[in-house]
Amino acid sequence: MVALAILSSGSADAETTIDDPARRTRETKLDNGLTILTLQDRTTPVVSFQLWVRVGSRDEERVTGLAHLFEHMMFKGSKNIPPEQHARIIQARGGRSNAYTTNDVTVYVTDVTSEVLPLVIALEAERIANLDISDDTLTREREVVLEERRMRTDDRPSGLAREALYALTYQAHPYRRPVIGWRSDIENVTVEDCREFFGRYYVPNNMVIVVVGNFDEEAALAQIRDSFGRLPSGPEILRSSTREPPQRGVRRAEIHFDLRGPLLAAAWHAPPSGHADSEALDVVSEILSGGRSSRVYRRLIYDEQIALAAQGVYSELADSGIFVAYASVRPGASVDRTEELLLQEIARLRDEPVTAAELAKAKRRLEVSMVHQLVSNKALANRIGYDVTVLGGIRPLEDRLASIEAVTIEDVRRVAQTYLEDDGRSIVHVIPPPEPDPSPEGAS
Amino acid sequence: MTWFLSGVALMLLAVLGCAVPQSVPIWEQPPPAVADEPAVVGDALHRYELDNGLAIIVLEDHRLPRVSLGIRLRRGAASVERERAGLAGLSASLMKRGAGDLDALGLASAIDEMGSALHVNADWDSVTAQVWGLTRDLDRLLEILADVVLRPRFASEEAVRTRGEILASLERAQLEPDYLERRFAMDALYPKHRAGLPLAGELESVARLDEVAARGFHSRFFVPNDAVFFASGNVDAEDLLAQVGRAFGAWAAAELPGPGPSMPAPTPTSRRIILVDRPDLAQARITVAQDGISRTDPERIAAALMNSVIGGSGFSSRMMSRLRADAGLTYGVSSGFSMRRGGGIFSASTATRASEARRVLDLVLAELDRARRQPPTGPELEVARALAVGNFALALETSDAVLGALVDLEVYGLPEDALDTYRSRVRATTTADTARAASQLLHPERAAIVLVGPADQLLPQLEGLGPIEVVHP
Numbered sequence: 001m002v003a004l005a006i007l008s009s010g011s012a013d014a015e016t017t018i019d020d021p022a023r024r025t026r027e028t029k030l031d032n033g034l035t036i037l038t039l040q041d042r043t044t045p046v047v048s049f050q051l052w053v054r055v056g057s058r059d060e061e062r063v064t065g066l067a068h069l070f071e072h073m074m075f076k077g078s079k080n081i082p083p084e085q086h087a088r089i090i091q092a093r094g095g096r097s098n099a100y101t102t103n104d105v106t107v108y109v110t111d112v113t114s115e116v117l118p119l120v121i122a123l124e125a126e127r128i129a130n131l132d133i134s135d136d137t138l139t140r141e142r143e144v145v146l147e148e149r150r151m152r153t154d155d156r157p158s159g160l161a162r163e164a165l166y167a168l169t170y171q172a173h174p175y176r177r178p179v180i181g182w183r184s185d186i187e188n189v190t191v192e193d194c195r196e197f198f199g200r201y202y203v204p205n206n207m208v209i210v211v212v213g214n215f216d217e218e219a220a221l222a223q224i225r226d227s228f229g230r231l232p233s234g235p236e237i238l239r240s241s242t243r244e245p246p247q248r249g250v251r252r253a254e255i256h257f258d259l260r261g262p263l264l265a266a267a268w269h270a271p272p273s274g275h276a277d278s279e280a281l282d283v284v285s286e287i288l289s290g291g292r293s294s295r296v297y298r299r300l301i302y303d304e305q306i307a308l309a310a311q312g313v314y315s316e317l318a319d320s321g322i323f324v325a326y327a328s329v330r331p332g333a334s335v336d337r338t339e340e341l342l343l344q345e346i347a348r349l350r351d352e353p354v355t356a357a358e359l360a361k362a363k364r365r366l367e368v369s370m371v372h373q374l375v376s377n378k379a380l381a382n383r384i385g386y387d388v389t390v391l392g393g394i395r396p397l398e399d400r401l402a403s404i405e406a407v408t409i410e411d412v413r414r415v416a417q418t419y420l421e422d423d424g425r426s427i428v429h430v431i432p433p434p435e436p437d438p439s440p441e442g443a444s
Numbered sequence: 445m446t447w448f449l450s451g452v453a454l455m456l457l458a459v460l461g462c463a464v465p466q467s468v469p470i471w472e473q474p475p476p477a478v479a480d481e482p483a484v485v486g487d488a489l490h491r492y493e494l495d496n497g498l499a500i501i502v503l504e505d506h507r508l509p510r511v512s513l514g515i516r517l518r519r520g521a522a523s524v525e526r527e528r529a530g531l532a533g534l535s536a537s538l539m540k541r542g543a544g545d546l547d548a549l550g551l552a553s554a555i556d557e558m559g560s561a562l563h564v565n566a567d568w569d570s571v572t573a574q575v576w577g578l579t580r581d582l583d584r585l586l587e588i589l590a591d592v593v594l595r596p597r598f599a600s601e602e603a604v605r606t607r608g609e610i611l612a613s614l615e616r617a618q619l620e621p622d623y624l625e626r627r628f629a630m631d632a633l634y635p636k637h638r639a640g641l642p643l644a645g646e647l648e649s650v651a652r653l654d655e656v657a658a659r660g661f662h663s664r665f666f667v668p669n670d671a672v673f674f675a676s677g678n679v680d681a682e683d684l685l686a687q688v689g690r691a692f693g694a695w696a697a698a699e700l701p702g703p704g705p706s707m708p709a710p711t712p713t714s715r716r717i718i719l720v721d722r723p724d725l726a727q728a729r730i731t732v733a734q735d736g737i738s739r740t741d742p743e744r745i746a747a748a749l750m751n752s753v754i755g756g757s758g759f760s761s762r763m764m765s766r767l768r769a770d771a772g773l774t775y776g777v778s779s780g781f782s783m784r785r786g787g788g789i790f791s792a793s794t795a796t797r798a799s800e801a802r803r804v805l806d807l808v809l810a811e812l813d814r815a816r817r818q819p820p821t822g823p824e825l826e827v828a829r830a831l832a833v834g835n836f837a838l839a840l841e842t843s844d845a846v847l848g849a850l851v852d853l854e855v856y857g858l859p860e861d862a863l864d865t866y867r868s869r870v871r872a873t874t875t876a877d878t879a880r881a882a883s884q885l886l887h888p889e890r891a892a893i894v895l896v897g898p899a900d901q902l903l904p905q906l907e908g909l910g911p912i913e914v915v916h917p
Contacts, residue, residue, distance in 0.1 A: 302549070364559035
């Protein structure tokens with residue numbers, strides 16, 4: 001049992017204890033290098049099965065977007081399963097299957113009622129062992145991904161801002177590339193690219209299976225051993241050793257898009273996942289924009305009424321993290337003034353100590369959010385999968401809570417001074433295109 | 445709340461498992477039998493009613509030291525006339541901006557200091573005020589909830605500020621494709637009616653609202669005999685009942701507000717096509733919308749299963765197969781019924797590269813037409829039923845979700861046991877039922893069709909479809 005620290009001056013009359021279910025996770029390692037994490041919870045009749053692959057956009061060398069496009073191809077059939085049938089077979093048993101790709105990992109998520117788990121394991125093993133990539137399916141799926149890119153990035157101001165922000169912030173590290181890839185790369189991916197990618201990264205020593213929920217642990221492990229255990233392990237995967245050099249000066253980009261209220265995006269370099277300063281940066285995020293009493297909410301939205309939404313949040317990434325701030329500027333308001341106000345709030349964190357009450361509030365919000373993350377199998381499986389795939393082991397809740405509790409007022413100032421320097425920022429403005437100059441004839 | 449597989453069900457599974465030859469791959473074997481346990485097992489669920497008519501539902505779940513509590517009204521934005529569209533939303537937002545002894549920032553600080561969250565939201569059929577937090581803060585959370593529901597301040601300066609935010613959001617939305625397609629589709633279906641405007645209202649209606657109107661909404665609609673108190677989490681129901689009695693017992697019962705304007709028959713008697721010009725977009729957003737059914741319509745399960753087959757089930761749906769898997773024309777396409785108390789809407793939506801807009805629109809319309817001519821087959825319906833039953837279990841994984849579903853039944857006056865009978869009602873639905881639903885409920889020939897995208901590329905493609913109304917937002 002873990003005791004939550006008593007932080008607020010409110011009803012601090014009882015100590016709250018919670019049992020971190022992740023402590024009961026059983027880790028099994030197969031000879032071929034596959035890691036299996038199982039956690040039984042018989043409370044509800046459902047189970048979450050997740051396959052985590054240590055490959056994301058950071059691993060792409062020649063073709064951007066390949067990790068993401070490949071995630072789509074995993075649903076396009078294998079030796080014994082026709083294209084499109086993987087998801088349909090699971091749906092026909094009442095389950096849900098989906099997948100996502102990030103800068104660091106690719107994750108396949110299947111949620112089913114307990115009875116269906118053996119089918120899920122069999123289907124997952126089948127596509128890993130016998131994936132069938134054809135020109136025909138690639139041609140159609142490439143078009144689907146291009147549509148996804150149009151929808152999420154090309155036609156969406158926030159997507160354009162994010163793409164530009166990462167490209168500005170990371171000039172050396174592969175995080176500069178969009179996860180979905182550049183259009184020309186998506187258009188030119190070949191079957192051979194996909195096969196080579198699959199052979200290199202989709203090997204058992206580069207994968208983690210997480211099963212959380214109501215299931216027979218021994219039976220599941222036996223089935224996984226019997227199916228995934230037959231897969232040959234692959235050679236050691238060499239990762240990019242590129243690290244981002246220090247940023248010496250502000251970087252800016254401006255994007256023109258037909259919108260009524262501008263968007264502001266800003267970013268600073270931050271430490272990677274699991275770094276000792278992570279919790280202090282989480283506290284900074286809370287003080288800046290956690291709740292309606294936070295600094296950014298009060299200044300930009302409530303007092304100045306210049307933005308409709310605004311936040312500053314530390315994002316963990318495996319190699320090199322990022323601290324991102326966004327503001328949705330009111331129609332007619334100045335994006336430059338919004339930036340000025342946002343930077344003033346960042347500067348305050350560097351220049352002045354935060355109050356003890358602000359620190360306590362931030363810690364409390366972080367603690368409670370961790371409790372909320374324990375409510376579902378899927379959320380637990382996500383936490384276990386991320387920690388093991390990216391950090392090599394589960395971060396015990398107790399340790400995370402202790403690290404949060406240990407953050408001091410001086411720590412907040414120190415990490416703000418270390419990471420949120422004025423010279424280290426990258427800024428993107430998404431604004432309406434300039435009005436065309438009236439021609440001499442038109443002006444008459 | 446606890447779910448357990450019954451021993452009988454496990455035995456049945458074992459028997460079925462033994463009956464299948466091992467040489468048949470598991471994905472070709474019949475789906476395993478699913479055990480239907482009640483949504484709530486044991487004595488976790490408690491229902492009460494205060495003398496003032498306030499219904500109370502408590503679902504105990506002692507696994508984590510957290511609690512969620514709230515009040516949900518049985519009336520919402522649909523009960524307000526068109527001229528004051530947005531009033532329910534403004535009132536709900538204002539209730540978060542000061543209550544009891546606390547002004548807006550004081551209330552925000554009180555919530556944030558507990559690491560909690562406070563939401564007050566209006567939807568078409570209800571208004572919900574809800575707080576989440578740790579059980580150790582239960583007393584304070586309940587106190588704040590009572591202040592927000594019973595003693596909101598409706599301060600003038602906060603009304604000006606909140607209205608300004610809503611107006612700025614609406615102004616910003618005027619060029620957003622999602623907003624535009626919904627806005628013009630609803631306006632085409634229900635012109636001059638409240639249902640024809642967005643939930644948040646429109647610029648003109650919101651500009652007319654103030655704290656006096658919000659206070660009026662609150663006093664008219666926030667009556668205990670039209671509300672449900674709900675709580676889930678690590679609480680003792682009997683203790684909580686006593687606390688709720690102290691917090692809400694003096695809340696005076698009052699005459700119930702009227703149901704508001706009922707949804708009329710949709711106006712278009714023939715197809716109406718609206719093209720909203722967004723010259724800079726790469727994609728065309730396409731929506732086909734028509735009238736649907738109410739949340740309490742006896743046909744709702746047949747309608748939902750029929751929709752699952754045509755466009756509501758992602759990769760298993762006909763539309764997704766045709767548009768995405770077969771043709772690579774879209775990232776996603778979906779259809780669905782939005783069921784409200786007084787009626788509802790059915791719509792199918794997708795997005796594609798501008799050059800393929802006509803082809804995609806034709807395919808969507810063809811699938812809607814085909815649904816009537818070739819209604820769901822036995823195997824298609826079987827998948828839809830399995831999906832509905834399986835998703836039911838997945839959707840009710842947490843006690844918050846179970847409680848939310850139970851409160852929903854209360855709000856719509858549906859039977860208390862509707863969750864437990866849901867799966868058997870799904871399984872009892874036949875192809876005749878879904879065929880009837882398709883033939884009675886789908887009317888693509890009199891739908892409102894909205895396309896948002898570059899008119900110079902889209903307009904030439906739409907030739908032959910009838911008159912096109914072009915709008916430049």
